[in-house]
Amino acid sequence: xxxxxxxxxxxxxxxxxxxxxxxxxxxxxxxxxxxxxxxxxxxxxxxxxxxxxxxxxxxxxxxxxxxxxxxxxxxxxxxxxxxxxxxxxxxxxxxxxxxxxxxxxxxxxxxxxxxxxxxxxxxxxxxxxxxxxxxxxxxxxxxxxxxxxxxxxxxxxxxxxxxxxxxxxxxxxxxxxxxxxxxxxxxxxxxxxxxxxxxxxxxxxxxxxxxxxxxxxxxxxxxxxxxxxxxxxxxxxxxxxxxxxxxxxxxxxxxxxxxxxxxxxxxxxxxxxxxxxxxxxxxxxxx
Amino acid sequence: xxxxxxxxxxxxxxxxxxxxxxxxxxxxxxxxxxxxxxxxxxxxxxxxxxxxxxxxxxxxxxxxxxxxxxxxxxxxxxxxxxxxxxxxxxxxxxxxxxxxxxxxxxxxxxxxxxxxxxxxxxxxxxxxxxxxxxxxxxxxxxxxxxxxxxxxxxxxxxxxxxxxxxxxxxxxxxxxxxxxxxxxxxxxxxxxxxxxxxxxxxxxxxxxxxxxxxxxxxxxxxxxxxxxxxxxxxxxxxxxxxxxxxxxxxxxxxxxxxxxxxxxxxxxxxxxxxxxxxxxxxxxxxxxxxxxxxxxxxxxxxxxxxxxxxxxxxxxxxxxxxxxxxxxxxxxxxxxxxxxxxxxxxxxxxxxxxxxxxxxxxxxxxxxxxxxxxxxxxxxxxxxxxxxxxxxxxxxxxxxxxxxxxx
Numbered sequence: 001x002x003x004x005x006x007x008x009x010x011x012x013x014x015x016x017x018x019x020x021x022x023x024x025x026x027x028x029x030x031x032x033x034x035x036x037x038x039x040x041x042x043x044x045x046x047x048x049x050x051x052x053x054x055x056x057x058x059x060x061x062x063x064x065x066x067x068x069x070x071x072x073x074x075x076x077x078x079x080x081x082x083x084x085x086x087x088x089x090x091x092x093x094x095x096x097x098x099x100x101x102x103x104x105x106x107x108x109x110x111x112x113x114x115x116x117x118x119x120x121x122x123x124x125x126x127x128x129x130x131x132x133x134x135x136x137x138x139x140x141x142x143x144x145x146x147x148x149x150x151x152x153x154x155x156x157x158x159x160x161x162x163x164x165x166x167x168x169x170x171x172x173x174x175x176x177x178x179x180x181x182x183x184x185x186x187x188x189x190x191x192x193x194x195x196x197x198x199x200x201x202x203x204x205x206x207x208x209x210x211x212x213x214x215x216x217x218x219x220x221x222x223x224x225x226x227x228x229x230x231x232x233x234x235x236x237x238x239x240x241x242x243x244x245x246x247x248x249x250x251x252x253x254x255x256x257x258x259x260x261x262x263x264x265x266x267x268x269x270x271x272x273x274x275x276x277x278x279x280x281x282x283x284x285x286x287x
Numbered sequence: 288x289x290x291x292x293x294x295x296x297x298x299x300x301x302x303x304x305x306x307x308x309x310x311x312x313x314x315x316x317x318x319x320x321x322x323x324x325x326x327x328x329x330x331x332x333x334x335x336x337x338x339x340x341x342x343x344x345x346x347x348x349x350x351x352x353x354x355x356x357x358x359x360x361x362x363x364x365x366x367x368x369x370x371x372x373x374x375x376x377x378x379x380x381x382x383x384x385x386x387x388x389x390x391x392x393x394x395x396x397x398x399x400x401x402x403x404x405x406x407x408x409x410x411x412x413x414x415x416x417x418x419x420x421x422x423x424x425x426x427x428x429x430x431x432x433x434x435x436x437x438x439x440x441x442x443x444x445x446x447x448x449x450x451x452x453x454x455x456x457x458x459x460x461x462x463x464x465x466x467x468x469x470x471x472x473x474x475x476x477x478x479x480x481x482x483x484x485x486x487x488x489x490x491x492x493x494x495x496x497x498x499x500x501x502x503x504x505x506x507x508x509x510x511x512x513x514x515x516x517x518x519x520x521x522x523x524x525x526x527x528x529x530x531x532x533x534x535x536x537x538x539x540x541x542x543x544x545x546x547x548x549x550x551x552x553x554x555x556x557x558x559x560x561x562x563x564x565x566x567x568x569x570x571x572x573x574x575x576x577x578x579x580x581x582x583x584x585x586x587x588x589x590x591x592x593x594x595x596x597x598x599x600x601x602x603x604x605x606x607x608x609x610x611x612x613x614x615x616x617x618x619x620x621x622x623x624x625x626x627x628x629x630x631x632x633x634x635x636x637x638x639x640x641x642x643x644x645x646x647x648x649x650x651x652x653x654x655x656x657x658x659x660x661x662x663x664x665x666x667x668x669x670x671x672x673x674x675x676x677x678x679x680x681x682x683x684x685x686x687x688x689x690x691x692x693x694x
Contacts, residue, residue, distance in 0.1 A: 182363050183396035185383040187461070188413035197409070201400035 047071070047256040054252040070256035074243060078257055080232070081239030085219055086264065088150050088235060092157035093214035097207055099158065100165020104206075105199050107166065108173040109181045110191050119170065126163040130223055141228055148230040156228060157218040165210040172206035173199060208275030215268045236261050311340040311497045312374035312464040314360060319369035321355050321521075329355040330521045333369070342491045342498045344512030346505055347544075348640030352521040353501045357467050360499060362386050373464060384413070389458035390467040393474065395450045397442035403453050404429075404438040410461045428460045448479055459494065466498040472507065484510055503640060505545050509533070517541050519636060539585060539690035542683055543637035548590050548619060551657040552629035554687065555586040562586060562682065565626035565655065569602040572679050576694055584693060585629055587683035590619065593659035593675050601676035606657075608669055618663050620673070624655040633690045 015021075046054060050067035106112070107119045137156065138147070146152030176199070184194040225235040240261050244254040314337040321330040330352040337343050345353040358364040360371060362383030370379045378386050389410065397406050404425055411421045429435045432452045442450055451471065458466055472480045488511060491498055502508055508515045509529040517524040517532065517540075525537045529545075536542035542550050555564035560578045562569050564586055571578045596603055610621035659675055667673050684693040 177394055177396060179392040179394050179396035180398065182361075182383075183390065183392055183398075184409075184413075185363065186361055186386075186388065186390045186467075187410035187457075188384045189409075190382075190384055193413060198398055201398075 043255050043259060046252050047259045049252060051250075051252055054250075070252050071260065074253050074257045074260065077243060078236060078239050078260055081234055081236035082260070084150060084229075084233050085236040088153050088157070088225075089215050089218040089264075092154045092161070092218045093211050095154070096158045096161035096165050096214045097169075097210040100162055100210055101169045101200065101203055101206070102195065103162065103166040104169025104171075104173050105195050106191075108170045109176070109178070109199065110194070119166070122163050122166050124163075125160075126167075134223070134227065137224075138227060147228050148233065150229065150233050153224060153228050153233070153235070156224050157214070157221070160224075161214045161217065164213060168210045168213070169203065169206050172203060176202065205275045208272040212268055212272050216265050219265050310462065310464055311495055313337055313339040313341075313372075314465060314497060314499065315372040316356070316360075317370045317372070319356070319359065319371060320367050321352070321359060321364065322367045328521050330359070333521075333523055335516060335523065335526060337497060337499065339374075340495045340497055342488075342500065342511060342513045344500045344502060344508040344515045345518060346502055346508035346512075346515055347518035347524075348636050349503060350520075351518040351640075353503075353518050354469055355521075356518070357390075357469055357499060357501045360465070361388055361390050361467050387463050388465040388467055389461040389463040391454045391458050391469065391471040393470045395442075395454040395471075395474075397450060397453055397457075399442055402439050402441055403434060403445070403456075406442070406453060407434075407457045407460045410457065414461075424460050424462070425456075428456045431459075432456050447474055447476075448483075451475060451483065455490075459490075462496075464497065466496050468498065468500045470502055471500075472502075473504075480507075487511060505641070506547055509545065517544060519633075535692075536683070537692055538633065539587070539631065539685045539692075540633035540637050542587050542685070542692070543634045544640055546589060548658045549637070549641065550587045550589050550683070551655070551659075552585055552587050552634060553624055553626050553655040553657075554629060555584050555684075557582055557584055557684070562684075565624035567604055567624075569677065569679055569682070571682075577684055580693075583687050585631075585685040585687050585690075587685060588657070588677065589681060590658045590660045592678045592681035593661065594678070595661060595665050596674035596676050598676045598678075600679075602679050603674050603676050605672060605674050607671070608667060608673055609656075611667070611669060613663065616663055617660055620659050620661050620667065620675075622657055622659075622673075624657060626655045628653060628655045631687075631690060 042059060045061075045063055046059065047070055048066050048068070049063040050065065050069050051073070053063055053067075103122065107115050141147040141152045141156070144152075146155065180198060181194060184198045189197060219235075220237060221235070222237040222241065226238045226241075229235070240257050243257045314335070316333050316335040319330060319333045319335075320328065322328050333352075333356065335356075345356055347353050355364055359366050360373075362378070362381060362385075366379050370377055372378065373386065373388070398409065401409065407425045407428065408421045411424065416424075425438075426435075429438055432455060434449075434452055434456055437445060437449060437453070442453065445453065451474070454471065472483055475483060484507060500511060502511075509532070512529060514526060514528055515532055516526040519540055525532060525541050527535075532541060532545045536545060539552075543552070553564045555562050557563075557571070557577055557580045559581075560571050560573075562571060562584070577584075594601065606622040608620045608622050610619075612619040612621075661667070661675065685691065686693055
């Protein structure tokens with residue numbers, strides 16, 4: 001015991017073995033991280049190799065020269081889908097978040113008799129599997145003439161997102177002081193103006209969470225997209241499937257396409273991410 | 288989309304461009320009751336008439352319904368029965384946003400994303416006051432309250448005292464017919480509270496707006512209120528000036544609640560023109576209405592009704608001090624009586640409300656303990672026999688069963 005002097009640092013008394021334990025812990029974490037990042041590594045380097053260099057044997061090797069040729073090859077095939085997805089996912093997530101905010105506000109801060117029952121019904125929507133509503137949805141959209149274009153798809157995503165966005169905003173607003181809403185009432189604001197001037201300005205963290213969530217799920221959706229839109233309105237997930245699903249798979253192209261297809265969700269996360277955890281915590285601790 | 292359906296409120300707000308003095312309105316509560324879902328009666332058959340321009344305080348222990356009354360006047364809580372009038376208007380079922388009242392909340396409830404200026408202007412903006420008028424009024428109130436350097440700040444960048452002032456300013460800017468204040472000083476530290484208390488009185492004197500102020504602190508109630516309404520269990524106990532509450536409490540609860548240090552109590556018997564308690568006997572003054580009575584009572588004596596021995600016409604009591612508190616000019620002397628402590632629901636509620644319930648260091652105080660105020664130059668020592676005198680005209684008697692004052 002006397003052989004090792006107590007490690008010192010930061011004014012805290014630590015065990016003499018602390019340094020070794022810490023080192024071991026970081027080594028283990030690093031090893032695990034490497035393991036989990038292997039597919040990402042494969043994706044990245046394959047996408048960045050020149051097409052002539054791609055082979056299954058040299059899959060793990062670092063490319064001789066970085067090349068963007070793969071992207072140039074797949075981009076024409078993806079461009080239309082990419083545009084469609086942007087045109088669909090952005091409005092779908094914004095609208096769904098706004099409506100969810102209105103729902104959440106009314107269900108937590110401007111309550112009406114039966115609010116909890118209404119909330120339970122809305123939440124129920126979260127647990128209905130896609131497949132169960134597929135056929136009736138297809139029929140409704142056909143009858144109403146919304147099938148084929150993007151509007152129908154946007155509508156479906158807005159509605160399908162409502163349960164989760166309502167949940168997010170209800171939890172968030174539940175954590176807000178009741179007196180704030182009452183102050184607005186006494187100051188002369190009705191429901192709409194309290195929502196617009198008092199509740200919405202303090203909701204950006206909840207918006208970040210709802211937007212990330214909604215954008216990701218609308219962007220990644222394949223089933224509704226392939227079902228409800230015509231070929232010229234297919235979202236990028238369908239286009240991606242068509243590339244990866246060809247007879248002989250040029251996997252460099254698949255990798256490049258996949259990378260392109262996931263960039264927007266990464267971008268949204270990077271832009272809104274710093275609110276994400278805060279928003280989740282705000283929702284988690286109260287209500 | 289945003290409804291502007293408050294023409295009445297808007298025009299009346301615009302009309303009141305000058306000082307608020309002439310607009311002060313009285314408030315009348317008639318048989319107001321509030322029953323919460325689940326059957327709890329928070330307020331029962333409350334009658335209260337508040338004069339225009341009056342500063343009244345609602346005070347009582349927690350759960351006595353004082354905040355509920357305030358919130359019913361604001362319209363934040365529905366009235367179960369009875370009616371509420373603001374001036375001559377029946378506002379019982381009027382929406383809060385249509386009532387011309389301003390409220391200061393305990394948490395201040397400042398809008399976090401708005402600057403101080405926007406916070407203060409919000410109520411005017413919602414009522415459609417023109418921009419120029421808003422700016423003028425915010426500037427005037429900001430000058431009065433010393434908020435000018437803070438106008439562009441957000442609430443998060445303000446200290447507690449500054450937030451409190453902004454909350455006040457937000458109410459004053461509105462020039463409402465009534466101010467409602469829900470424990471607005473409870474988040475300030477003790478020293479600041481005393482300062483702000485005095486300023487509140489000054490401000491009310493200047494603005495002359497009818498004010499209803501809720502607190503659980505009886506000292507705050509006494510110092511601020513022109514009249515004080517004491518509530519307990521949703522019932523009005525007494526509505527009177529601080530002096531009247533102090534001198535003529537209607538029951539044991541009010542007597543125990545009002546005054547600091549609080550009134551001393553002991554069980555006693557009245558017979559033959561004398562009141563007897565714990566081995567002492569005091570002759571009642573001949574004009575006392577109880578001089579011919581023969582009954583059990585609870586005797587109450589204020590600490591200030593005592594004096595050093597030898598005052599002409601006063602009764603004398605031989606006691607043994609157990610605690611002496613020096614206050615400079617005077618001292619409080621505590622002694623025990625050979626009689627059980629008076630422990631009724633009323634006294635317990637009153638002491639709970641004073642916040643001393645679970646602060647007892649020595650919980651086995653089974654005997655009645657008296658506190659008396661004596662001059663500091665009177666020689667005395669702990670445990671040594673001492674004779675104090677007692678003004679027999681300042682004795683209070685309460686019915687042991689009902690707790691009401693016997694007169």
